[in-house]
Amino acid sequence: MAVWLEEIVSEDKLLLCGHAACAGCGPAINVRHVLGGLAAAKPESKIVLVIPASCWTIIAGIWPVNAFGVTVHLTPFASAAAEASGIKAALRLRGLGDTQVVVWGGDGSTCDIGFSGVSAAAERNEDIIYVLNDNEAYMNTGVQKSGATPEGAWTTTTPTTSPRSGQKKDIARIMAAHGIPYVATLALGSVPMLRDFRAKVTRAAELRGFRFLHILGPCPPGWRYPTAQSTEIARLAVESRYFPLFECDDGKWRITFRPKHPLPVSEFLKAQGRFSHLLSEEMDTIQSHVDERWNLLAALESRGNERGPFPQRHPSLSAAPANGSRIKVWRRSVCIANDRPRDG
Amino acid sequence: MSEAVPHGHMVLTSDEAAAYAVMLARARAIACYPITPQTVIVERLADLVAGRDDVEFANLESEHSMFGYVIAASRAGVRTFTATSSQGLLYAHEQLHRASRERVPLVIVNVNRAVFAPWSLQSDLSDSMSQRDTGWIQLYCASAQEVLDSILCAYRIAETAMLPVMVCAEGFLLSHTSEIVDIPDQSTVDAFLPELHPPDDWLLDPERPRTFSALPEPKDYAAFQRHVADAMDEARSLIGAVASEFTAHFGRHKVGALEVAGNLDADTALVTIGTIGDSALELLDDDENLLLVRVHAYRPFPAAELSAALAGVSYVSVIDRAPAFGSLGPLGGDVRSLDLPHVKAATNFVGGLGGTDVTPLTLRWALNQTLSSSAERAGLAPVYIPEGVE
Numbered sequence: 001m002a003v004w005l006e007e008i009v010s011e012d013k014l015l016l017c018g019h020a021a022c023a024g025c026g027p028a029i030n031v032r033h034v035l036g037g038l039a040a041a042k043p044e045s046k047i048v049l050v051i052p053a054s055c056w057t058i059i060a061g062i063w064p065v066n067a068f069g070v071t072v073h074l075t076p077f078a079s080a081a082a083e084a085s086g087i088k089a090a091l092r093l094r095g096l097g098d099t100q101v102v103v104w105g106g107d108g109s110t111c112d113i114g115f116s117g118v119s120a121a122a123e124r125n126e127d128i129i130y131v132l133n134d135n136e137a138y139m140n141t142g143v144q145k146s147g148a149t150p151e152g153a154w155t156t157t158t159p160t161t162s163p164r165s166g167q168k169k170d171i172a173r174i175m176a177a178h179g180i181p182y183v184a185t186l187a188l189g190s191v192p193m194l195r196d197f198r199a200k201v202t203r204a205a206e207l208r209g210f211r212f213l214h215i216l217g218p219c220p221p222g223w224r225y226p227t228a229q230s231t232e233i234a235r236l237a238v239e240s241r242y243f244p245l246f247e248c249d250d251g252k253w254r255i256t257f258r259p260k261h262p263l264p265v266s267e268f269l270k271a272q273g274r275f276s277h278l279l280s281e282e283m284d285t286i287q288s289h290v291d292e293r294w295n296l297l298a299a300l301e302s303r304g305n306e307r308g309p310f311p312q313r314h315p316s317l318s319a320a321p322a323n324g325s326r327i328k329v330w331r332r333s334v335c336i337a338n339d340r341p342r343d344g
Numbered sequence: 345m346s347e348a349v350p351h352g353h354m355v356l357t358s359d360e361a362a363a364y365a366v367m368l369a370r371a372r373a374i375a376c377y378p379i380t381p382q383t384v385i386v387e388r389l390a391d392l393v394a395g396r397d398d399v400e401f402a403n404l405e406s407e408h409s410m411f412g413y414v415i416a417a418s419r420a421g422v423r424t425f426t427a428t429s430s431q432g433l434l435y436a437h438e439q440l441h442r443a444s445r446e447r448v449p450l451v452i453v454n455v456n457r458a459v460f461a462p463w464s465l466q467s468d469l470s471d472s473m474s475q476r477d478t479g480w481i482q483l484y485c486a487s488a489q490e491v492l493d494s495i496l497c498a499y500r501i502a503e504t505a506m507l508p509v510m511v512c513a514e515g516f517l518l519s520h521t522s523e524i525v526d527i528p529d530q531s532t533v534d535a536f537l538p539e540l541h542p543p544d545d546w547l548l549d550p551e552r553p554r555t556f557s558a559l560p561e562p563k564d565y566a567a568f569q570r571h572v573a574d575a576m577d578e579a580r581s582l583i584g585a586v587a588s589e590f591t592a593h594f595g596r597h598k599v600g601a602l603e604v605a606g607n608l609d610a611d612t613a614l615v616t617i618g619t620i621g622d623s624a625l626e627l628l629d630d631d632e633n634l635l636l637v638r639v640h641a642y643r644p645f646p647a648a649e650l651s652a653a654l655a656g657v658s659y660v661s662v663i664d665r666a667p668a669f670g671s672l673g674p675l676g677g678d679v680r681s682l683d684l685p686h687v688k689a690a691t692n693f694v695g696g697l698g699g700t701d702v703t704p705l706t707l708r709w710a711l712n713q714t715l716s717s718s719a720e721r722a723g724l725a726p727v728y729i730p731e732g733v734e
Contacts, residue, residue: 068553070553079411094421117405
């Protein structure tokens with residue numbers, strides 16, 4: 001175990017010190033473990049990171065300073081998934097198809113303005129890893145509500161006198177409904193969670209096709225908690241089942257982290273200023289929604305080896321030939337259709 | 345299996361001619377999203393590349409994504425193509441600004457169509473003319489042959505200047521009418537258009553980690569904008585040089601920035617863009633005192649060439665097929681910005697909107713208006729061509 005820990009916290013120089021993230025930025029820790037995990041899983045493969053407009057436009061560094069040890073392609077807000085698809089296509093044509101093309105997109109980009117592009121790239125089963133860095137609001141512009149902002153939360157556009165109503169978009173299940181090879185939720189709150197995190201990154205690296213990693217990204221200025229507590233906040237999110245850790249691997253659902261003694265969600269909520277206006281009965285309502293979602297995930301998991309609730313349209317791609325050969329196997333059938341005589 | 349590209353003379357629409365030009369140019373990443381009247385181009389391309397492993401053909405879910413896809417694929421080192429019209433071009437507006445500022449050598453075809461609202465499927469130039477300040481080279485065509493030839497030239501221009509090029513063809517007037525088009529053979533095109541070799545410093549190379557388009561200091565941001573302006577200025581001479589080379593290589597005349605016809609010593613000039621320039625040629629049948637100028641390269645604006653062409657005239661009529669609400673039409677405003685002290689009257693007309701006809705009779709009416717006192721010669725509003733003069 002000690003050796004294993006040493007391996008994963010070693011200096012990989014994929015996100016360099018001196019980057020421009022806020023003190024205590026949860027996603028800054030997460031991105032290091034994503035890049036480190038991908039590099040460790042496929043050391044022979046280079047990584048291209050595609051980043052839509054977000055905090056990371058700035059964290060990447062003020063030109064010509066660069067905080068990343070991998071190629072970074074910055075895009076407009078809504079087109080990261082399409083651009084990752086274009087890069088992957090071009091690299092394949094250039095014989096560089098084993099490059100890991102990875103989107104690092106926020107919740108505004110993924111759940112809101114770029115959602116159609118994310119959905120379409122999943123539907124095309126593009127051979128990319130899409131990482132949702134979910135800090136649950138538009139943080140770069142100063143904390144405005146997004147589709148991923150949780151029920152009851154304060155943001156600057158959902159003030160405490162009219163906090164967020166309705167529930168956070170269940171993006172992981174929505175993505176799983178596309179029948180893609182892999183969907184997982186990840187959070188860094190403890191050593192066991194770190195192990196779960198790295199196992200999921202490794203699994204994503206092993207597979208081919210569209211892989212979706214939904215990572216909780218605690219944000220001290222946006223969530224209103226002290227900068228030293230990002231890991232603790234993530235731990236409370238997972239152990240209260242507010243943010244369950246699960247995966248849908250080739251249609252098979254599995255809760256990957258079961259808190260031995262689940263905490264009430266109020267422990268997670270009370271640790272953050274963004275929920276400080278909530279009354280206890282409002283916390284009870286949130287608790288009931290947390291329980292409902294957990295029970296739903298447990299029901300999905302209980303299907304065992306059965307396929308999930310959505311038909312898997314895409315075959316498992318883990319056995320596909322390596323090194324950049326085309327994965328779009330269904331294209332062949334299109335070609336056959338074109339062999340028919342054309343009308344007129 | 346993929347279809348072969350024919351060569352020799354064929355009867356084609358400009359949409360079909362465009363598809364063959366893209367194949368001859370060996371575009372390797374092609375993105376599509378349907379919109380009338382462009383759709384035939386990507387339908388033909390889908391047939392032509394089906395089953396080929398050396399071409400990526402992608403059906404995207406919007407024009408915004410489609411432009412993002414080709415920008416990214418181009419940055420990663422392959423020649424790309426896409427096509428759109430009207431709302432599609434407008435939906436991608438953000439990407440248009442970005443493509444030129446990132447110096448991406450895209451070539452696209454915009455099949456011109458009027459802009460919503462209200463709905464119209466018919467042609468005018470509002471879609472692409474309203475994108476004139478996005479940093480794209482714009483080439484407006486008057487025939488299917490010119491569309492094919494301009495696409496081949498466009499790749500040379502784009503990849504030399506490292507600027508995107510938009511080849512514009514009016515919807516239905518060109519896209520859905522057929523004419524004889526001479527398709528060159530592949531080896532002749534290959535000798536004219538070498539493979540894409542973008543600068544190493546520009547190319548996205550996974551072996552060489554860098555961050556592209558990172559946030560700079562204000563002075564550096566300003567410098568990057570200046571680089572685009574400089575590249576655009578340099579492209580002026582490039583457009584003419586590539587056209588001359590095309591003419592010599594293919595043995596078929598290729599218009600550079602402008603097409604000039606009629607009496608070079610005439611007192612009266614008519615400045616047009618697109619297919620209206622083709623209609624204007626009929627005026628020469630019975631008018632020996634008329635100079636015709638058809639603008640092919642609208643951006644970069646060929647100010648020097650146009651000033652030279654209009655050096656001896658007293659009366660200029662400029663026909664726009666797009667409005668510029670609250671100002672002169674796009675082409676009219678640009679012509680009026682030229683220093684032409686000898687011109688007594690330069691009148692800007694707007695017509696042909698939403699597919700309305702601009703016939704030789706319309707053009708004759710406009711010329712007469714400029715010569716008479718009834719035209720608004722110095723005002724900041726164009727004359728909207730009324731119904732009934734066609």
